[in-house]
Amino acid sequence: MLEENNLSTACRAASMVEEGRIHKQLYSDEAIFEAELDKVFNSTWVFIGHESEVPEAGSYKTAWVGRQPVILSRDRKLQLHVLENRCRHRGATVCEKRKGKSKSFTCPYHGWGYGLDGSLRGLPKEEEYKGVFAKSDMSLVNLRHETYNGLVFATYKKDIEPLEDFLGGAKKWIDLFVKQGGGYPLKVLGEHRFNFPGNWKIQLENTTDAYHFPIVHKSFISSLDDQTADIFDFLDGEGFVEDLGNGHSVMVMIPELTDLEENLDEPIPERFQKLAEELRQEGVAEPEVKRLVRAAHGTGFNLNLFPNVSCSMAFFRVLRPVSVSETAIHHVALGGEGAPEAFNRKRIRLHEHFQGPMGFGTPDDGEAWERVQKGSIAGPDGWIMVNRGIKNLHQSPDNNPAGEVCSETGMRAAYQQYKKMMSSTEDK
Amino acid sequence: MQSDTQLLISVSEFLWYEADLLDHKSYQEWLQLWTKTGFYIVPAELDETDYLNSVNLAMDDDEMRQLRVKRLENGESVSAASVSGTIRMISRIRIVESSDDQVKVRLAMTLNEMRHGVLVTYPAEVEYTLNRSADGFKIEQKVVKLLHTESYLRTVSFIF
Numbered sequence: 001m002l003e004e005n006n007l008s009t010a011c012r013a014a015s016m017v018e019e020g021r022i023h024k025q026l027y028s029d030e031a032i033f034e035a036e037l038d039k040v041f042n043s044t045w046v047f048i049g050h051e052s053e054v055p056e057a058g059s060y061k062t063a064w065v066g067r068q069p070v071i072l073s074r075d076r077k078l079q080l081h082v083l084e085n086r087c088r089h090r091g092a093t094v095c096e097k098r099k100g101k102s103k104s105f106t107c108p109y110h111g112w113g114y115g116l117d118g119s120l121r122g123l124p125k126e127e128e129y130k131g132v133f134a135k136s137d138m139s140l141v142n143l144r145h146e147t148y149n150g151l152v153f154a155t156y157k158k159d160i161e162p163l164e165d166f167l168g169g170a171k172k173w174i175d176l177f178v179k180q181g182g183g184y185p186l187k188v189l190g191e192h193r194f195n196f197p198g199n200w201k202i203q204l205e206n207t208t209d210a211y212h213f214p215i216v217h218k219s220f221i222s223s224l225d226d227q228t229a230d231i232f233d234f235l236d237g238e239g240f241v242e243d244l245g246n247g248h249s250v251m252v253m254i255p256e257l258t259d260l261e262e263n264l265d266e267p268i269p270e271r272f273q274k275l276a277e278e279l280r281q282e283g284v285a286e287p288e289v290k291r292l293v294r295a296a297h298g299t300g301f302n303l304n305l306f307p308n309v310s311c312s313m314a315f316f317r318v319l320r321p322v323s324v325s326e327t328a329i330h331h332v333a334l335g336g337e338g339a340p341e342a343f344n345r346k347r348i349r350l351h352e353h354f355q356g357p358m359g360f361g362t363p364d365d366g367e368a369w370e371r372v373q374k375g376s377i378a379g380p381d382g383w384i385m386v387n388r389g390i391k392n393l394h395q396s397p398d399n400n401p402a403g404e405v406c407s408e409t410g411m412r413a414a415y416q417q418y419k420k421m422m423s424s425t426e427d428k
Numbered sequence: 429m430q431s432d433t434q435l436l437i438s439v440s441e442f443l444w445y446e447a448d449l450l451d452h453k454s455y456q457e458w459l460q461l462w463t464k465t466g467f468y469i470v471p472a473e474l475d476e477t478d479y480l481n482s483v484n485l486a487m488d489d490d491e492m493r494q495l496r497v498k499r500l501e502n503g504e505s506v507s508a509a510s511v512s513g514t515i516r517m518i519s520r521i522r523i524v525e526s527s528d529d530q531v532k533v534r535l536a537m538t539l540n541e542m543r544h545g546v547l548v549t550y551p552a553e554v555e556y557t558l559n560r561s562a563d564g565f566k567i568e569q570k571v572v573k574l575l576h577t578e579s580y581l582r583t584v585s586f587i588f
Binding site: 189190191192193194195196216218219220222223328333341344345348349351352353356357358360362363364365366367368370374 | 470472473480481482483484485486487492495496498499502504505506507508510544579580581582583584585
């Protein structure tokens with residue numbers, strides 16, 4: 001019955017997505033939200049984390065698929081696992097920490113103990129289960145997961161296409177994104193966690209919205225030196241937004257920062273002189289100084305991967321739907337594994353400057369998103385417009401539809417994927 | 429425990445003064461309370477001690493403090509304009525260490541913010557390193573350990 005209801009609700013939601021606009025009710029209808037968890041989050045590849053977050057045997061972190069708690073763990077053979085965080089006995093979570101190292105996961109209720117691969121290892125008074133079940137049938141539920149260039153995704157959809165096929169045109173951009181380790185493997189350095197009282201799709205739209213930047217982030221731009229402020233003045237530049245298929249899109253704001261391994265001979269900008277000097281003092285040779293300084297910026301693009309992560313210039317922005325009107329967000333800071341300390345330190349300071357609940361950028365984003373949620377309740381009927389630049393498209397070198405940097409091409413790409421998934425009648 | 433009531437009173441007076449300045453958005457005067465080398469730190473992980481090499485919510489040296497104040501004051505930030513006010517309580521003040529030139533203090537703070545008609549409360553443990561100088565105390569370090577850090581914050585456009 002519930003499934004049937006979800007199906008008709010999902011079709012209703014799908015009909016609210018038109019080519020250049022979506023109905024405002026998609027932000028506030030609780031039944032639609034429940035259907036989205038099923039039709040979107042349980043039916044696609046969902047970003048779980050980065051491999052470097054579980055670097056060693058025994059490392060783990062907790063994460064979510066939609067609203068469902070999971071654990072990303074690395075076992076003794078260094079294999080990754082994505083496990084449902086639910087004891088097979090009576091359903092308690094077996095891990096409540098955000099991250100850590102452990103040899104096993106033990107349910108606090110009756111002491112069932114699971115290995116890092118989810119296998120049930122031991123339980124008190126086991127003899128009472130003799131002839132009832134085999135321990136091997138009572139592992140923590142393993143989700144199918146695959147990794148691309150360090151990014152770990154999991155899915156509840158058993159017959160889904162391979163991750164690489166799902167990422168498709170986005171793979172090239174992931175390859176470019178991970179270059180910001182500055183010649184070192186990309187590494188998670190820490191994260192900011194915050195939430196806002198609004199629907200998850202408001203956040204999904206934001207990372208492919210260049211149009212808001214000079215307005216919402218005026219106070220951030222004012223806090224930059226002139227040279228850097230010029231870099232962020234990109235609305236009249238050569239940037240673009242490209243629909244990469246499957247709901248993914250890339251918004252290139254600063255084209256000259258697309259490939260961080262190019263243009264390594266350019267002079268070091270004023271704002272990175274101090275970093276360059278620190279690196280030299282650490283004994284770093286000049287070619288590497290140049291490479292690290294260029295990588296310190298981060299990339300000049302946001303890669304939006306439907307439905308829950310953006311590789312956003314210098315960090316991962318991961319969204320989690322909590323309720324129809326609440327969304328949790330993680331801003332994950334990145335650096336280089338084994339890179340000089342001064343480099344990672346600079347990356348962290350730049351992250352803190354804009355990102356997170358106390359950054360100079362995010363609080364103003366949060367204010368705008370909150371206003372969207374509040375305002376969208378007004379009136380019995382109304383639409384959210386995503387048709388900016390819809391008549392000014394061109395074909396990208398990869399033969400994808402692309403628009404100007406401040407077009408809403410990426411939002412339309414995400415919503416068309418959303419529409420497709422919500423109207424799907426396929427069984428999982 | 430050896431009690432130094434006079435020190436506790438002078439430290440409390442200074443910290444209440446700081447709290448009053450911040451609740452009344454007297455940010456320029458607040459900037460004067462700092463040493464040049466001081467850091468205003470809001471960690472992103474409560475068990476972290478190496479603030480320089482880890483991700484914080486705020487890690488402001490002198491320059492960043494001035495930029496943060498400028499952002500809150502220049503009218504360009506829409507979220508800063510939405511803060512109708514904060515009221516903070518500080519209590520449980522304890523002198524942890526005291527020498528001729530420095531005092532380390534730990535206290536409990538609850539900051540209340542009214543935002544879009546919703547009351548948000550931030551309980552925190554705050555650790556201070558105060559340098560003694562001829563014209564009173566100067567803040568050498570202020571670390572604000574928010575209980576919310578373990579979970580999720582709302583966005584913040586004021587100074588803790």
